[in-house]
Amino acid sequence: GQQVMQIPQYQHVQEGEDFTTYCNSSTTLSNIQWYKQRPGGHPVFLIQLVKSGEVKKQKRLTFQFGEAKKNSSLHITATQTTDVGTYFCAGDFQKLVFGTGTRLLVSP
Amino acid sequence: DAMVIQNPRYQVTQFGKPVTLSCSQTLNHNVMYWYQQKSSQAPKLLFHYYDKDFNNEADTPDNFQSRRPNTSFCFLDIRSPGLGDAAMYLCATSRETGWPEAFFGQGTRLTVV
Secondary structure: OOOEEEEOOEEEEEOOOOEEEEEEEOOOOOOEEEEEEOOOOOOEEEEEEOOOOOEEEEOOEEEEEOOOOOEEEEEEOOOOHHHOEEEEEEEEOOOEEEOOOEEEEEEO | OOOEEEEOOEEEEOOOOOEEEEEEEOOOOOEEEEEEEOOOOOOEEEEEEEOOEEEEOOOOOOOEEEEOOOOOEEEEEEOOOOHHHOEEEEEEEEOOOOOOOOEEOOOEEEEEO
């Protein structure tokens, strides 16, 4: 079946440090989506990437889709305490399959 | 203004006693998903509907069933809950498959005693 893996599983940073999570799919994706889930909350959509090699930015967040459309990354510049949560990529296989997630903890 | 509503937010059921979780949406989306999320894990897809077309994941236990009587409503039935079924159950909708953005409900936390 379709599998989407993320690394690292967990990262603890000091406020102001950068953070990156990597996402890898077992098969080529038509598109990939990123979600953020705050503690106790539900996943909230951040962005969708569709084109090979696509790069999109949202303020301090930079999203990339790999050339082979099998991997993706999310980079946060100068983390803030409000960035705390778990970041999931989700592969679109004509259904949405979530990656394993990266839990981010930010200390002030 | 809630667009995907799950009821109840918290459900306690007895071991082996059938339970139904409900989800409704005001978005008129074609696709509805049910996910199971255990503590510190990713949402695991159980089923999804494209309109009335039901799609079961290969590893979803037979104990789990679903119904979608109309576009707005979807139900998750657990026929004989076991302790291992305690989890957060998330319902989500999307306009179409491949469409950006799935909208999630707040989830139902199921406890089995």
